Amino acid sequence: MNPKENVYLDWAATSPPDKQILEECLERSCHSYGNPSSVHDKGKEARALLEEARITLAKAVENRIAAESERQGAKAKGKIVFTGSGTEADQIPLLSVLKTALCKPLGLKECHIVVSAIEHPAVFAQAKRLEQLGIALSVVNPETDGRLLPEKIQTAIRPQTRLVAVMAVNNETGAVQDIGEIGRAVQEAGKVLGSKDISFHVDCVQALGKLEISLDPVLVGSAAFSAHKIGGPRGVGALWVSKSMEALCAGGGQEGGLRSGTENLFGAMAFATCAARAVKNLAERLDRARSLEAALMEGIRQIPGALILPECRRPGDRLFSPWILSAAFPGLGGEVLARALSDQGIAVSTGSACSHLERKKGHRVLDAMGTAPELSFSSIRISTGDATEPRDIEQFLSICADLYRRLKT
Amino acid sequence: MDILYLIKPGEILLKKENQREFIRRLVKELRMRLGEIPVRIEEFPGRFFLFADQAHAERIEFVLSHCPGLNGFARSRLCHKSYEDILNAALAEAAERVSENKRSFKVEARRSDKSFPLGSYDLSAKLGEEILNAQSSLHVDVHKPDFVVNIEIRERAYVYSQSIPGPRGLPTGSSAKLLLLLSGGIDSPVAGYMMALRGSPIECIHFHSYPYTSREAQEKVEKLALALTAWCGHTRIWMLPFTEVQMAIKRSAPEETSTLMFRSAMMEAAGLLAERIGAKALVTGESLGQVASQTAEAMALTQAPLSIPVFRPLVGLDKEQTVGMATKIGTFELSTLPYEDCCVLFSPPHPLLKPDLKEGKNLYDSLGLRPLIEESLNKAEKLKFNYRDIR
Numbered sequence: 073m074n075p076k077e078n079v080y081l082d083w084a085a086t087s088p089p090d091k092q093i094l095e096e097c098l099e100r101s102c103h104s105y106g107n108p109s110s111v112h113d114k115g116k117e118a119r120a121l122l123e124e125a126r127i128t129l130a131k132a133v134e135n136r137i138a139a140e141s142e143r144q145g146a147k148a149k150g151k152i153v154f155t156g157s158g159t160e161a162d163q164i165p166l167l168s169v170l171k172t173a174l175c176k177p178l179g180l181k182e183c184h185i186v187v188s189a190i191e192h193p194a195v196f197a198q199a200k201r202l203e204q205l206g207i208a209l210s211v212v213n214p215e216t217d218g219r220l221l222p223e224k225i226q227t228a229i230r231p232q233t234r235l236v237a238v239m240a241v242n243n244e245t246g247a248v249q250d251i252g253e254i255g256r257a258v259q260e261a262g263k264v265l266g267s268k269d270i271s272f273h274v275d276c277v278q279a280l281g282k283l284e285i286s287l288d289p290v291l292v293g294s295a296a297f298s299a300h301k302i303g304g305p306r307g308v309g310a311l312w313v314s315k316s317m318e319a320l321c322a323g324g325g326q327e328g329g330l331r332s333g334t335e336n337l338f339g340a341m342a343f344a345t346c347a348a349r350a351v352k353n354l355a356e357r358l359d360r361a362r363s364l365e366a367a368l369m370e371g372i373r374q375i376p377g378a379l380i381l382p383e384c385r386r387p388g389d390r391l392f393s394p395w396i397l398s399a400a401f402p403g404l405g406g407e408v409l410a411r412a413l414s415d416q417g418i419a420v421s422t423g424s425a426c427s428h429l430e431r432k433k434g435h436r437v438l439d440a441m442g443t444a445p446e447l448s449f450s451s452i453r454i455s456t457g458d459a460t461e462p463r464d465i466e467q468f469l470s471i472c473a474d475l476y477r478r479l480k481t
Numbered sequence: 482m483d484i485l486y487l488i489k490p491g492e493i494l495l496k497k498e499n500q501r502e503f504i505r506r507l508v509k510e511l512r513m514r515l516g517e518i519p520v521r522i523e524e525f526p527g528r529f530f531l532f533a534d535q536a537h538a539e540r541i542e543f544v545l546s547h548c549p550g551l552n553g554f555a556r557s558r559l560c561h562k563s564y565e566d567i568l569n570a571a572l573a574e575a576a577e578r579v580s581e582n583k584r585s586f587k588v589e590a591r592r593s594d595k596s597f598p599l600g601s602y603d604l605s606a607k608l609g610e611e612i613l614n615a616q617s618s619l620h621v622d623v624h625k626p627d628f629v630v631n632i633e634i635r636e637r638a639y640v641y642s643q644s645i646p647g648p649r650g651l652p653t654g655s656s657a658k659l660l661l662l663l664s665g666g667i668d669s670p671v672a673g674y675m676m677a678l679r680g681s682p683i684e685c686i687h688f689h690s691y692p693y694t695s696r697e698a699q700e701k702v703e704k705l706a707l708a709l710t711a712w713c714g715h716t717r718i719w720m721l722p723f724t725e726v727q728m729a730i731k732r733s734a735p736e737e738t739s740t741l742m743f744r745s746a747m748m749e750a751a752g753l754l755a756e757r758i759g760a761k762a763l764v765t766g767e768s769l770g771q772v773a774s775q776t777a778e779a780m781a782l783t784q785a786p787l788s789i790p791v792f793r794p795l796v797g798l799d800k801e802q803t804v805g806m807a808t809k810i811g812t813f814e815l816s817t818l819p820y821e822d823c824c825v826l827f828s829p830p831h832p833l834l835k836p837d838l839k840e841g842k843n844l845y846d847s848l849g850l851r852p853l854i855e856e857s858l859n860k861a862e863k864l865k866f867n868y869r870d871i872r
Contacts, residue, residue, distance in 0.1 A: 405693070405826055412692040449825075479692065481731055481826045 079418045079464045083301070083457035084243055084278060084396050090303035093345045101338035108335050109326065118337050125337075125344035126152045132347035133280060133297060133312050134287055149289040150314035153327040154340045158277040158298030159194035161311035162237075164330055165273045165294045166198045167320035169234045173207065180206035184232040188220050188239065189213045189440035190247070194296070195237050195275055196436070208232065213440050217382045218247030219391060222257035229261040229270065239275035240295075241283060244437045244453055245381060246396030248283065255291025271315065277301060281350025282395050283358070289314035299343035302350045308339030357458060358394065362387075364456050364465055365394035371469035372399050375476060381443060381451055396455045398438070400447040401472075403480040410452055412475045418468055420452050482521060484538060485559050486545065487639055488529035491552030491649050506680075507550045507652035510714060514544045514868050525636065530557075542645065543872065547711045549678045550655075551647030555631070558640040562597055567604075568611055570640035571630050575612045575619065578628045578642055585622035586612065586642075590632040597634045604632060651680030653714045657761035658682045659792065660751055661709075663718065665701045665820060668766025668795055670709055670812040671803050675794035676764045677713035684716055684758055685709070686751050688723040693827065698820035703864060708812050710866045719754060720862040723747070726853045727827055733848055737833045738841070740774050741782055745845045749786035750854045754861075762790040768803065769796050773832040782841040 080088065100121065106114030108122045130136075130152045155161045166185070173183035187199045189211045203209040210228040214220050220238060229236065236258050241248050255272050262270045271293035279285050281302040287295055293315045299308040311330065323332025350357075366387035372378050381398040385391075401409055406422040413420055435448035443451075454468070493503035508522055508529070518540060521532040531554075533541055538556075545554045558574065560566035575586065588605040599607065608630065609621060633639045661673040663685040673683050687702045699720060706718040726746050734742045751763050767775045774783065784791050795803055807813035 403826070407695075408693050408826075411695060415692065481728070 079467050081454045081456060081460065081464065081468055082419045082421050083460070084453065084455035085421055086300050086306070087303050087457050088459065089300070089305060090342075090346055090349075093303065093349070094305060094342050097342040097345060098338050101341060104337065108337065109324070118335075122154075122335055122337055122340055125340040126154070128344035128348050129297075129310055129340075130312070132344070132351045133276070133285060133295065133310070135285060135351065149287060150295075150312045151328065153311040153313060153330045154335060154343075155309040155311055155327075155331050156307055156333075156336075158275075158296050158301075158309040159192075160331070161296035161298070161309040162192070162194035162273070162275055163198050164311055164319060164321075165235060165271060165313075165317060166195065166202060166237070168317045169271075170202055170205065170207065171318050171320040172234065182232050183234050184208040184210065184230050186210045186212060186225065186228045186233055186236045188225075188237070188249075190218065190220075190242050190244075190437045191237060191239055192243055192275055192277065194277075195239070195273075199237070214247070216442050217384050217391065218242060218245045218437075218441050220249050220254065222250065222253045225254050226257040226261045229258065229265065231265045231267055233261075233265075233267065233270050235271045235273060237273040237275065239277075240279040240285065241276075241393045241396070242437060243278050243396070245398045245441070246278075246393035247382075248391055248393055252286060252288065252291065255288060259291055271317075276312075277309075278393065278396065281347060281354070282361075283393055284354065287312060287314070293317075297343075297347075299339065299346060302346045304343045304346040305339055308336055308343045310343065360458075361394040361456060364460055364462065365397065367462060367465045368397055368454060368456075368469070371465065372397075372472075375401075375469070375473045377402055377480065378473075378476065379447065381438065381447065382441060395457065396453065398451055398453050400443075400451045401476050401480070402446055402450050404450055404476060406450050406452045408479065409450075409472070409475060412479060413452075413468075413472060416471050416475070418471060420454050420468075422452055482519075482532040482534055484533055484535050485557050485639075486531040486533075486541065486554050487557040487633070487641060488531055488545065488554045489552045489647070490527075490529065490550060491647070492651055493550060493655075494527060503550070503652060503655055506654045507548075510550070510653045511544065511548060514548060514714065515541065516869050528633075528635070540872075543711075546645055546647060548652075549648050549650040549680060549712065550652030552649055553644050553646045555641035555644045560638045560640065562594065562634060562638045564599065564604075564607075567632060567634075567638050567640060568608060570638075571608045571612060571632065572615050574630050574640055574642040575616055579616050579618060583627035584618065585620050585626045586628050586630060587621055587623045587626045588612070588630045588632065590634070592634045594634050594636070604634075608632065648678055648712065650678030653677065653680060653682060655680035658684065658759055659762050659764050660755040660758065660760035661685045661764040662747060662751055662766075663687050663702055663705060663709075664766070665698050665705065665816065665818075666766065667800075667807050667813060667816040668768065668771075668803055669764075670705045670766075670816065671806045671810065672764050672766040672792075672794050673709050674712050674806070674810045674812075676792055677709065681713075682716075683709065683713040683764070684760060685718040686721060686754055687718060688721050688747050688750070690724040690727050690827070691722065693724060693727070695820055697818075701815060701818050701820050703866075704815050705812055706864070707866045707870060708810070708815060710868055711871050712810065715865070715867050718864045718866070720864065721750060721857045722860050723750075723857055726750075726850055726857060729850060729853055730848065731827060734844060736829045737831055738836065738844060739827065739829050740832045741779055741836055741841060742845055742848060743827070744774050744779075744783040745786055745841075746850050746854060748783050748791070749850070750858060752787040752789060753854065753858060755789060757858075760789075762792050763787065764792045764794070766795050766803075767793045768798055768800075771800065773834050776834055778835040778838070779833075781838050782836050782845075785838070785842050786845070 104118045106118040108119040274295045276295045277298045295312040297310045300306045319330045369387045379400045438448035518537045523530040558570040588609045590601040590604040592601045630642045659681045730742045
């Protein structure tokens, strides 16, 4: 057997941790070990660090880091709530709808939510669970290119609609949604229907530090982020909120009552530091990602039989994140190819890494786009990151082409 | 050695001339399974007695409840053949059962030593009365008692009230070695278990098509083989890489016949391996009509490459019955782990249900798979599972 390569192309699942940042933050949090809710000095010290992390992260997600030098003290648009994961940050606004509905006279009957069909399970499965509990749910399908039309979202909104959730960047295809336009469509529908309190939630887990994010507090009510996708530790996420929200889960009332539980100071600091670093050099990093994307797409197109999903995607396409690419290898199961690649030391995944824990493996995202079943069955996801080198792409392409030729049935 | 088990062999007692041989095998098997545990086994007509230390009770009970050839066993009190001793033992047994909230009982005395002054009936009645006097919460129920105080008066007297069933069947090694086609499914481990109870040592063969199937699927099969060891004593599993065979079939055979051709090839490979390891028949988990490849016509075709019999102990069972047995023998949970043992790309959407035997055989022969099968056998990975590995 050939010596194993060590090519990691699964950054959308998780990124290698930034050891230096993690160690520094661990050191500082060990020193400031007090409970941020305590009144003594040790507590205050930890509280100060936590609030500093909160401000840093808010600036990063609101795109205020680059502007900082020009305009000191740009006003924050929303608040950061640290959570235990990106998933939890998605769950809080959805569960808040349940809490609010249960407190109203008509309860769940007067409650409706809209989600896109391509949401991460953190939103999609939670929305389905709410549907089981009696909340009406509308699922909006994307077009064949993976994009959601604002007018389709608008049409799904009813007078009872309380929440609309659309992700910024799809974790399987990299499709980028026009969050501004969708937000305006939601706002407009609200005006027409006379309902003021439609909340718009945006899952930004694959967007932070990877693409420009624009969070307009007038349009977007909440947004979810995760630390480990950008070099931070697992077990830390954040929810950005621009409007008041009521939590379903209660406890000690930390994080403005939205996420009770003693704060993870180490996680919050590491997350904030990683996010600040990621958004700082975003323009250069994006250029690099685009050039890797071009090489990858060009290489896949040269493998006989292989396809990019969706087929209309072109290198440099602004409608797709350059960090994530879905490709199909008809006649070979995506899982089989991923396994064979793994034997050669190359890490890719099939769809969302989270969906592998589900017993029945479907291809919900690609199916919703109307992708032919034989293509979605044979699809893999290749995702790059800062440490990805052109050589990694070359290695992947040559080994993948060889495996596909040999294993195709 | 402070504890005693009274062991009841089952079917072997029906054997006449060669009963000694079966008993020898059963004792040998028991000793192998008990491993290092110090025990004394005494054989008497119709009963075995096993003396051991309390510290090993749990393992001993595991061995006894899984050893083919045993109908049951009971932790027993040993006493002199005096009424006083027997009474004290019976009272102690009853007190133990009462502490487990048992409410009704009866006494059953058996007397193979006819010199004992009291007859079986009188002894039962007398002991019953004493127990009732001692335990006010108990009442007698001769039809459906919560427990039975058994008294056996033989070379010594034995008193027990808690019988645990054994797996029944014949002792391992009293029938010929068999080769089990073990998939990752629910059925084949049950089929292996059933044949193990007929006294056959079992070896397993598994076909994988890596990378079309996962390593996890192979690990699952290894776990199943280990679970079977509890019943068949020890086993080996032969992991055959069958990807090349499967690819050749996919290339050359009409799509609707591919499953049948693949199964025929598995049978041929298993037949060749059986010959090498001295197995006298194959075992499969097939059940009539369960899937397309398990019709009578399909079975006739897939076993055609063989010159030894195929045992299909589940052939007349439905899925629910098989699931029930799999749960009982502890393989169901393993079998339902979500790792496929066959890639859907190799499963035709409309498989042939009733193949013509002659046509099918001609097609199979025309594929010329023998060299690929031989190669797969040569590349097979062999794993051994010992009884001591279980638990």
